[in-house]
Amino acid sequence: MPMNRFAYEGVRLGGESVRGEIEASSAAQAKQIIWGTGVAVRRVRKIRAPRIRLSLQDLARVTREFSVMLAAGLPVVEALQLIGEGARKPQEKALLEDLAVRVSGGSSVAESMRLNTGTFPDLYLALVGAGEQSGTFDTMLLRVADMLERNLALRTKVRKALVYPCIVVVVAILVMVVMLLFVVPMMEDVFMGFGAELPAFTRLVLDLSEGIARLWWQLVLAGVAMTMLLRWLLKRYDQLALQCDRLLLSMPLVGKLLRESAMARFCEMLATSFAAGTPLIDSLAMLSGSAGNRMLAGAMMRVRGRVSEGELLNQAMRESGEFPALVVQMVRIGEESGTLDAMLAKAAQHYHESVDALADGLSEALGPVVMMVLAVLVGGLLVAMYLPIFSLGTAFNG
Numbered sequence: 001m002p003m004n005r006f007a008y009e010g011v012r013l014g015g016e017s018v019r020g021e022i023e024a025s026s027a028a029q030a031k032q033i034i035w036g037t038g039v040a041v042r043r044v045r046k047i048r049a050p051r052i053r054l055s056l057q058d059l060a061r062v063t064r065e066f067s068v069m070l071a072a073g074l075p076v077v078e079a080l081q082l083i084g085e086g087a088r089k090p091q092e093k094a095l096l097e098d099l100a101v102r103v104s105g106g107s108s109v110a111e112s113m114r115l116n117t118g119t120f121p122d123l124y125l126a127l128v129g130a131g132e133q134s135g136t137f138d139t140m141l142l143r144v145a146d147m148l149e150r151n152l153a154l155r156t157k158v159r160k161a162l163v164y165p166c167i168v169v170v171v172a173i174l175v176m177v178v179m180l181l182f183v184v185p186m187m188e189d190v191f192m193g194f195g196a197e198l199p200a201f202t203r204l205v206l207d208l209s210e211g212i213a214r215l216w217w218q219l220v221l222a223g224v225a226m227t228m229l230l231r232w233l234l235k236r237y238d239q240l241a242l243q244c245d246r247l248l249l250s251m252p253l254v255g256k257l258l259r260e261s262a263m264a265r266f267c268e269m270l271a272t273s274f275a276a277g278t279p280l281i282d283s284l285a286m287l288s289g290s291a292g293n294r295m296l297a298g299a300m301m302r303v304r305g306r307v308s309e310g311e312l313l314n315q316a317m318r319e320s321g322e323f324p325a326l327v328v329q330m331v332r333i334g335e336e337s338g339t340l341d342a343m344l345a346k347a348a349q350h351y352h353e354s355v356d357a358l359a360d361g362l363s364e365a366l367g368p369v370v371m372m373v374l375a376v377l378v379g380g381l382l383v384a385m386y387l388p389i390f391s392l393g394t395a396f397n398g
Contacts (some may be wrong), residue, residue: 004253006023006030007019008020008022009043010041010042011040023105052095053091054090056148056151056178057228059148060148066083066141067144071333075363076103080100081096081158093371098116109127110132110352111129117291121275121286122286124144126276126278126282126283126361127272127278128144130277133168133274144272147272150352151269154352155354157359160364162362168374171374175374176377180209182213183381184206184385185209185213187385201387202388205384231304242298244295256358258293260324261351261355262293263347264355265291265292265322268348268352269290273287285301288304295322296322303320313331328348331343336341
């Protein structure tokens with residue numbers, strides 16, 4: 001049975017108060033152990049392990065190191081201890097040391113990981129448990145590490161494609177704000193010395209500069225408040241969040257990139273879990289949590305419901321309307337030929353390659369557009385500042 005830590009308070013025979021911690025499988029066993037030391041127990045409570053979050057990168061690295069050490073013939077406990085000694089973060093080190101203690105106490109690796117609520121994904125725990133039960137633990141960890149590393153590369157590729165335009169837009173806004181707050185006021189002093197009437201476009205820019213200089217802190221507070229309100233609304237109202245995810249999937253280029261990256265993850269994870277012997281219905285439930293989009297997560301749960309009623313996977317996917325025809329066709333071939341995991345793996349490879357091409361194409365397509373917008377905004381400010389000079393030059397020449 002898995003071991004847990006309990007904090008206790010008690011009294012010795014001489015009346016001395018005692019406090020401490022002890023490991024046991026249950027509160028009843030903890031009390032028996034404490035009574036055996038001559039302490040009358042007053043209170044026993046379970047110490048819940050702190051929730052430790054591992055990034056996908058850290059999880060992939062730890063899994064890879066674990067699989068390599070097991071393949072080299074090291075015992076599980078010793079492998080966990082060695083990885084913990086080389087851990088880069090205190091939380092990660094504490095997690096691995098805790099796992100080593102629990103496994104040395106007789107718990108399985110999957111049971112020990114499950115006690116750290118929220119640290120390991122459900123699919124990860126299911127695959128680890130399947131590997132332990134089948135006697136192919138090191139091989140399963142190797143497959144899981146490969147899967148995590150490919151998902152990490154996929155996520156990095158998608159983020160780079162989407163973050164670059166955002167960074168350029170933010171830089172453009174900062175440049176405009178700096179010009180409006182510092183450059184434009186200096187030019188305004190020069191224009192006032194001319195005593196001539198300013199063009200309408202220049203007056204508009206000067207008024208905008210004055211408004212930002214006067215109300216900048218209200219604008220910042222309003223932006224922060226709007227951001228917090230939007231986040232609260234998305235958490236509070238599922239339908240609003242669902243509509244936002246639907247909008248993202250319907251956007252040109254970006255929507256296709258998000259959908260195909262989700263399909264790559266779905267196919268690869270389902271192939272790995274199916275090959276490990278995890279029941280299809282359980283796999284679909286766990287995969288819905290890693291969809292990255294509420295629309296696709298809902299589709300996966302609907303597919304799970306139809307499969308649980310006896311419908312074939314490919315039919316349920318087709319009826320959902322959210323899965324591309326290629327995935328449905330590959331799943332149909334896999335179900336008919338008994339090679340579902342192999343067909344899913346081929347589909348995952350196809351979508352990984354497709355996402356690579358889409359990400360590169362998105363960067364190439366959005367780059368010139370963003371730069372053009374930046375040129376128009378900054379160029380507009382410059383034109384507004386030089387219009388009065390041009391007007392004065394024309395008047396003098398006339």
